[in-house]
Amino acid sequence: PAAPAASTGPFKVAVVTPSAINDLAFSQSMYDALLAIQAEMGAENFEFVVSDSMFVVDDASSAIRDYASQDYNLIVAHGSQYGAALQEIAPDFPGVSFAWGTAGDTFNLPNVFAYEAFSQEGGYVSGVLAAALNKSGVIGVVGPVEVGDAKLYVDGFVAGVNATNADITVNVNYTGSFSDVALASEAAQTHIGAGADVMTGSAQMVVGAVGVAKEKGVLWFGTQADQASLAPDIVVACQIYDWAVVLRDIVSLVNEGTLGGKAYALSLENEGLKMVYNPGFDLPADVKALGDAAAKGIVDGTVTIGVGGK
Amino acid sequence: MRISWSSIFDALLPVIATLAALAVGAVMLILLGANPLVAYGALLEGAFGSFNALADTIVKATPLLLVGIGICIAFRAGVINIGGEGQMILGGLSSIALGLAFPDAPGILMIPMALLIGFIAGGLWGGIPGYLKARFNVNEILSTIMLNVIAVQLMNLLLRGPLIQPNQKGAAAIPQTARLSAAFDLPRLVPTRLHLGALIAVILAIGVYFFLWRTTIGYRIRAVGLNAAASRYAGIKVNRYIVLSLMLSGAFSGLAGAIQVYGVNHFMITDGSAASFTGSAGFNGIVAALFGQLHPVGTIPASFLFGALLVGANKLQRVVQVPAALITALNGLVVVFVVSSELWRRKNARRRAIKELEEKLAAAAAKEISPQPEGGG
Amino acid sequence: MTQKQILPSGNPRIDRLEMQGIVKRFPGVLANDHVNFDVNAFEVHALLGENGAGKSTLMKQLYGLYHPDQGQIIFDGEPRLIHSPRDAINLGIGMIHQHFMLVDSLTVAENVALGLPSTRGIMTDLDRVTKRICELAEVYGLDVEPDAYIWQLSVGQQQKVEIIKALYRGAALLILDEPTAVLTPQEVDDFFVTLTKMANDGHALIFISHKLHEVMAFTHRVTVLRDGKNVGTVNTVDTNKNLLAEMMVGRPLNFIRNYKTIKCGNPRLKVENLSALSDRGVPALKNVSFEVCAGEVLGLAGVSGNGQPELAQVIAGLRPSTSGKIMIDDENLTGSTPMQVIDKGVAYIPEKRNVEGLIKEFSVSENLIMRDLDQEIYSRNAFLNMGNIAKRSADLVKTFNVKTPSIDTPIKSLSGGNAQKVILAREISRQPKVLIAAQPTRGVDIGATEYIHERIIEQRETGTATLLISEDLDEIFALSDRIAVIFHGEIMGVVDRKDATLQSIGLMMAGEQPPETKTAE
Amino acid sequence: MEDLFTGSVLIGLLASAIRLATPYLYAAIGETFGQRSGVLNLGVDGIMLMGAFSAFYVVFKTGDLVGGVLLAALVGLLMGLLMAFISVTLSAEQGISGIGVYLFGLGMSDLLFQKLINNVQTVSGFPVAPIPLLSEIPVLGPILFRQNVLVYGAYILVPIAWFVLNKTTLGLKIKAVGENPEAADTLGVSVSRIRYFTVSLGGMLSGIAGASLSIALLNVFQFNLTNGLGFIAIALVYFGGWRPTWVLLGSLIFSFVNALQIWVQVVGLPIPSDIAVMTPYILTIVVLVISAQRVRPPSALSKAYERLE
Numbered sequence A: 001p002a003a004p005a006a007s008t009g010p011f012k013v014a015v016v017t018p019s020a021i022n023d024l025a026f027s028q029s030m031y032d033a034l035l036a037i038q039a040e041m042g043a044e045n046f047e048f049v050v051s052d053s054m055f056v057v058d059d060a061s062s063a064i065r066d067y068a069s070q071d072y073n074l075i076v077a078h079g080s081q082y083g084a085a086l087q088e089i090a091p092d093f094p095g096v097s098f099a100w101g102t103a104g105d106t107f108n109l110p111n112v113f114a115y116e117a118f119s120q121e122g123g124y125v126s127g128v129l130a131a132a133l134n135k136s137g138v139i140g141v142v143g144p145v146e147v148g149d150a151k152l153y154v155d156g157f158v159a160g161v162n163a164t165n166a167d168i169t170v171n172v173n174y175t176g177s178f179s180d181v182a183l184a185s186e187a188a189q190t191h192i193g194a195g196a197d198v199m200t201g202s203a204q205m206v207v208g209a210v211g212v213a214k215e216k217g218v219l220w221f222g223t224q225a226d227q228a229s230l231a232p233d234i235v236v237a238c239q240i241y242d243w244a245v246v247l248r249d250i251v252s253l254v255n256e257g258t259l260g261g262k263a264y265a266l267s268l269e270n271e272g273l274k275m276v277y278n279p280g281f282d283l284p285a286d287v288k289a290l291g292d293a294a295a296k297g298i299v300d301g302t303v304t305i306g307v308g309g310k
Numbered sequence B: 001m002r003i004s005w006s007s008i009f010d011a012l013l014p015v016i017a018t019l020a021a022l023a024v025g026a027v028m029l030i031l032l033g034a035n036p037l038v039a040y041g042a043l044l045e046g047a048f049g050s051f052n053a054l055a056d057t058i059v060k061a062t063p064l065l066l067v068g069i070g071i072c073i074a075f076r077a078g079v080i081n082i083g084g085e086g087q088m089i090l091g092g093l094s095s096i097a098l099g100l101a102f103p104d105a106p107g108i109l110m111i112p113m114a115l116l117i118g119f120i121a122g123g124l125w126g127g128i129p130g131y132l133k134a135r136f137n138v139n140e141i142l143s144t145i146m147l148n149v150i151a152v153q154l155m156n157l158l159l160r161g162p163l164i165q166p167n168q169k170g171a172a173a174i175p176q177t178a179r180l181s182a183a184f185d186l187p188r189l190v191p192t193r194l195h196l197g198a199l200i201a202v203i204l205a206i207g208v209y210f211f212l213w214r215t216t217i218g219y220r221i222r223a224v225g226l227n228a229a230a231s232r233y234a235g236i237k238v239n240r241y242i243v244l245s246l247m248l249s250g251a252f253s254g255l256a257g258a259i260q261v262y263g264v265n266h267f268m269i270t271d272g273s274a275a276s277f278t279g280s281a282g283f284n285g286i287v288a289a290l291f292g293q294l295h296p297v298g299t300i301p302a303s304f305l306f307g308a309l310l311v312g313a314n315k316l317q318r319v320v321q322v323p324a325a326l327i328t329a330l331n332g333l334v335v336v337f338v339v340s341s342e343l344w345r346r347k348n349a350r351r352r353a354i355k356e357l358e359e360k361l362a363a364a365a366a367k368e369i370s371p372q373p374e375g376g377g
Numbered sequence C: 001m002t003q004k005q006i007l008p009s010g011n012p013r014i015d016r017l018e019m020q021g022i023v024k025r026f027p028g029v030l031a032n033d034h035v036n037f038d039v040n041a042f043e044v045h046a047l048l049g050e051n052g053a054g055k056s057t058l059m060k061q062l063y064g065l066y067h068p069d070q071g072q073i074i075f076d077g078e079p080r081l082i083h084s085p086r087d088a089i090n091l092g093i094g095m096i097h098q099h100f101m102l103v104d105s106l107t108v109a110e111n112v113a114l115g116l117p118s119t120r121g122i123m124t125d126l127d128r129v130t131k132r133i134c135e136l137a138e139v140y141g142l143d144v145e146p147d148a149y150i151w152q153l154s155v156g157q158q159q160k161v162e163i164i165k166a167l168y169r170g171a172a173l174l175i176l177d178e179p180t181a182v183l184t185p186q187e188v189d190d191f192f193v194t195l196t197k198m199a200n201d202g203h204a205l206i207f208i209s210h211k212l213h214e215v216m217a218f219t220h221r222v223t224v225l226r227d228g229k230n231v232g233t234v235n236t237v238d239t240n241k242n243l244l245a246e247m248m249v250g251r252p253l254n255f256i257r258n259y260k261t262i263k264c265g266n267p268r269l270k271v272e273n274l275s276a277l278s279d280r281g282v283p284a285l286k287n288v289s290f291e292v293c294a295g296e297v298l299g300l301a302g303v304s305g306n307g308q309p310e311l312a313q314v315i316a317g318l319r320p321s322t323s324g325k326i327m328i329d330d331e332n333l334t335g336s337t338p339m340q341v342i343d344k345g346v347a348y349i350p351e352k353r354n355v356e357g358l359i360k361e362f363s364v365s366e367n368l369i370m371r372d373l374d375q376e377i378y379s380r381n382a383f384l385n386m387g388n389i390a391k392r393s394a395d396l397v398k399t400f401n402v403k404t405p406s407i408d409t410p411i412k413s414l415s416g417g418n419a420q421k422v423i424l425a426r427e428i429s430r431q432p433k434v435l436i437a438a439q440p441t442r443g444v445d446i447g448a449t450e451y452i453h454e455r456i457i458e459q460r461e462t463g464t465a466t467l468l469i470s471e472d473l474d475e476i477f478a479l480s481d482r483i484a485v486i487f488h489g490e491i492m493g494v495v496d497r498k499d500a501t502l503q504s505i506g507l508m509m510a511g512e513q514p515p516e517t518k519t520a521e
Numbered sequence D: 001m002e003d004l005f006t007g008s009v010l011i012g013l014l015a016s017a018i019r020l021a022t023p024y025l026y027a028a029i030g031e032t033f034g035q036r037s038g039v040l041n042l043g044v045d046g047i048m049l050m051g052a053f054s055a056f057y058v059v060f061k062t063g064d065l066v067g068g069v070l071l072a073a074l075v076g077l078l079m080g081l082l083m084a085f086i087s088v089t090l091s092a093e094q095g096i097s098g099i100g101v102y103l104f105g106l107g108m109s110d111l112l113f114q115k116l117i118n119n120v121q122t123v124s125g126f127p128v129a130p131i132p133l134l135s136e137i138p139v140l141g142p143i144l145f146r147q148n149v150l151v152y153g154a155y156i157l158v159p160i161a162w163f164v165l166n167k168t169t170l171g172l173k174i175k176a177v178g179e180n181p182e183a184a185d186t187l188g189v190s191v192s193r194i195r196y197f198t199v200s201l202g203g204m205l206s207g208i209a210g211a212s213l214s215i216a217l218l219n220v221f222q223f224n225l226t227n228g229l230g231f232i233a234i235a236l237v238y239f240g241g242w243r244p245t246w247v248l249l250g251s252l253i254f255s256f257v258n259a260l261q262i263w264v265q266v267v268g269l270p271i272p273s274d275i276a277v278m279t280p281y282i283l284t285i286v287v288l289v290i291s292a293q294r295v296r297p298p299s300a301l302s303k304a305y306e307r308l309e
């Protein structure tokens, strides 16, 4: 239980993520944020290590414990599945700060931060845009497993579509896997077969769906990371998670000696969630205005999504 | 038995093969810009470096051993159980459901009941492919693979629904159960993560050895596996023993699942894959059993070695910050090298036997030459 | 160097082959110990020896399946290394293996064509092969159906396929490792005509058999091995059966047996109008009826493939009957499970002993307890009594003179004859009421055969009813009180041994109804 | 709901099934050859991943589709040779060696991906190549003849495999070696040569199976892109009773039910997604029960052959 090494050396962070850091989705969003912070603070002041692909909870908890026993200032358990492990480990290392997400609960532990993303917000905005761009009357959504962050996003998206044009049918399917790219691709084919001309989806396996959308010229909305590079012609916009917003604050709190106890949420309001429009896609100005209005409404509270307490 | 250099070499062969695989891994590490000495130092430290490390290794080895002894039973009966993953899940689900249903029960009662129900649930899940094989001649490799996927979906369904932690209900729900009452935690053996499950597994491994070689049921299971026609001739109801062996095999995997829940995780959560719960022990247990020569007692050190490798490799990844993928590839190499080294073991055994024969013949010849009184010797 | 003579088959002749000082070691066994052997063109050279003497091992080295530890193989004066069967085939060597080398799931024609170049490039030319097989079958009197799958054939027919395979390849030197073990006397005669013709054409033949009369009948020289060593080589004309037997076993054997005929007791085993289907679902047994009395041996003669294994299996509870009744001491046994049959006191020595009768990977003692696992001496409450098992196994191994390093040795390391003794020890020691013995001495050397016969007789004298199923008429005549003949799943007739002649039985085996049995009844 | 089984939906589902079956077919036909000769290669999935990555890499860097397939085939072949070396020359237990090869492929493909490409990317894969005339046939045309080249290749493979196994001397040798290697050996057929051939061929086809995913069907690469598909392919070999035609049927049934399950979710039938996802697997078991094949595996399957010298 050493005191935080704040003033003596670089700020050291260890991160555990459930999937690969290049997944263009959940894990990569955290990795990118760390890189951004490092760029801001300078490599000599901010160091980080990563254990990625820790989908086995048991292994992840070993990793967290191991990092905690070394001189890291902050340990980020980037995955809601790591919560229970953290709940057991954090009390054993009162001098070390932990952060975990996505969740809203610090377990009332003084050295645990929690963070989540109101991904339904960007989902809603995307839904509004999608409804405006839709011509066929059918929109397709490819989800992984019907839970958590993915479900929030999907439900927000559906709400956005419905709020804009209640006549549009939104077909939703869950492939049952975060990793089955082939199934996601086939799901996209099926959506297109069912008439969809706009699609979205969440989690790392959606790259399969993006591939199909690209091939068939169907519009795509992304989430978690900027997916425009995958298909510059058809990606309209992506909601991206900017965890740097949260990390920045945590780093300064830890440096000041506060090791936890605070819960964060990325939202459009605090700009942790951002709608990134693909410059390569020619989005009509009036449509974009609709999206901006929805985002503004969410921020100032005039728009109620009706999902996840928002 | 005489202890010779070559038999010591035999015993060390898996270790030597592992070292050879790690040597290949060293080349990969260098290519990735990491120092292999530092890396392997970390591996050793992660697996054996401290009491905690050793405990982690044993905790990792426990489900491997339990699944592995089940695999021994199935293989001895001539069936292949690829369904360990699904059976572990069923064991976990049923045992946690019991624990959550009676949160106020005394631990001394709940723990054995929970392990038992995990054992039974895994057994029933394993019994399905057994029955399908015996009754409809459905290949068990196929049906167990299918049942693994079905078990995962069942887990998703239950963890999203009836078993979900009450405060997780709602849109953003994380599909996880509540934590089991702390009274149900498997007792720790020493102040580390090492829990009673490891001891149970070792005792059961020895028990299964006796079961297979010292009971009539074990005899019949082995007979069926070696020669079904002769077994029928011996009056054995072959189909019944095929079902039984797959059930037992599933039961040990189910128990592994229950022990994983009560000894390690204390709750269940899903990310939609089996491995997040099982850590792939349902598959790795097969490898452990095969390393252990499909002998339940041999599976004990084999599981330990494999557990050490898995735990140590994670530490290696952390210390030298190579992609986790390297660890997977390295594990593959170790498996390949160890299994390949079997050839030398067999060749050695043969060479030894022939050499023994030659010595015996030479001794006999020497005796013949030296004059011996008639009727002597 | 002179040009090699060409045989009618087109292969160059091998004038002389020599094996010199061959040593071959296996773990625990010195299988060949400086063995010398030679064979010339125009010659049939017999190789004799007890089970495990090292005959097959020697021949497998000639065929490239094993490599000698020492010694050399010389073809027409030139030492040769034979790395694989392919080398052997290229040198003009063919081999009929003791254990069939056939692929069950392929047809006869496919088995014959395997490994041969096709006239149609990459495609098989099975129709040509089929035609050629028919020609060979015609010439050599070997009736096999080229389109049949091997698994559909009886052992006798499979043996013929092995012979056809060898003939088809037209080897200059042919090794025959117990080719006659499962042929009927008529078939053996035809086969010898073929072989004699081959020898006269200039082929060199090596012939292994446990049947001394065959060796006497058509070989030119005999080499005897014992415990992996040469005992001697003699010209056939200079020796006789007794001398050969003595060379093999190291002691004289008596071939003529005298035992008292005892009065038949009550009918112990009664089979009435029994019918059953074969594996292929066609009727294999048609209304079979017979009785065996206590203290009687009923010999069941017949060419293989006429329903014998099915009959034995139905009685043992291993195959369902479609109609009819099986009674033991007036108790109905029809439809019983194998376990119930065992409990009723039926002992069964199956024909396919390696497949059915033994678990090769199990130890001698594990095999000895196989059918009596639940007996009190072996187990209590499902726990095996290892002490008793060891003691009893040691006893049985001793009484039945099983040659094995220990009771924990796996059966697969035993020689064929000793494995057979393990079955016998197990079945006879159960004090059976009824003994079904199917081909009990097939492939077993003469010493062991004598021993097995003595045991069957001994058992008979304690009141066991024995059904002896055998294709070996010598054996049938030597042991039976009465002889029944089975043909196409029907009993052609039952005769007293003293009224039977080789000829009358032979006729019945070929399906001819003997008129006198009807009247004699 | 009423439009569930209209003609166009059915055509869509069938077309999906045909497409989805492609990687299964390549891998399963390849595995059929190996298993027919007595080698169980459980490493298929790992080999597919290596193939998928190699093909993707070539196409990503150069856009050369044919080059991508060729490299995938070559890498698959090399992995197959490795498996053959372990299981034939070293006579290692085939089940475990396969798992080793799988783990190696799983890790190695991702490692190479992270080092050589790093980020998830898409490429332009094989375009749909409608076959002139045939693709105009009503109903069948769009299902069968509006696919890409690698899909056609998979289906052409089936009759070729059938021909090789049933009509050629090579097929005869393969079957003999898988049933009774000793018998084949005594007839001068080299057991190890045949097994090397079939296992390398199987590896090569698995490599192409991977390529069909990464540069024809999905046009992306990602960690564990196959997601266990190779194991299902092995299951389909058993399902098909080691006969190419039945393997084809099995692949189609499995793919069709999978396509159907997605469709059912898409049209919004009120079934929990988890139940929908497990349906193909349950149905496959049901089909197995009904078809209850009495075909037994090649007798020497997964047994190393050594002359017991």
Ligand SMILES: Nc1ncnc2c1ncn2[C@@H]1O[C@H](COP(=O)(O)OP(=O)(O)OP(=O)(O)O)[C@@H](O)[C@H]1O
Residues within 6 Å of the ligand: C026, C027, C029, C031, C049, C050, C051, C052, C053, C054, C055, C056, C057, C058, C098, C413, C414, C415, C416, C417, C443, C445, D308, D309
């Ligand atoms: N592959 C092997 N490995 C170990 N021991 C073997 C092997 N093959 C044969 N033996 C042993 O070598 C000895 C000679 O066996 P071989 O088969 O040559 O006998 P044989 O004379 O042909 O007997 P039989 O008349 O029973 O066929 C036996 O003791 C046998 O157990």
Ligand SMILES: Nc1ncnc2c1ncn2[C@@H]1O[C@H](COP(=O)(O)OP(=O)(O)OP(=O)(O)O)[C@@H](O)[C@H]1O
Residues within 6 Å of the ligand: C104, C105, C106, C151, D162, D165, D166, D243, D244, D245, D246
């Ligand atoms: N009952 C059986 N027992 C043993 N082997 C069999 C049996 N039935 C078939 N076989 C073997 O299986 C192989 C395949 O059988 P079959 O000829 O029916 O299939 P195929 O020609 O490969 O496939 P298909 O005709 O469906 O395209 C045969 O060559 C034969 O060797």
Ligand SMILES: [Mg+2]
Residues within 6 Å of the ligand: C055, C056, C057, C098, C177
């Ligand atoms: Mg022999």
Ligand SMILES: [Mg+2]
Residues within 6 Å of the ligand: none
């Ligand atoms: Mg056919």
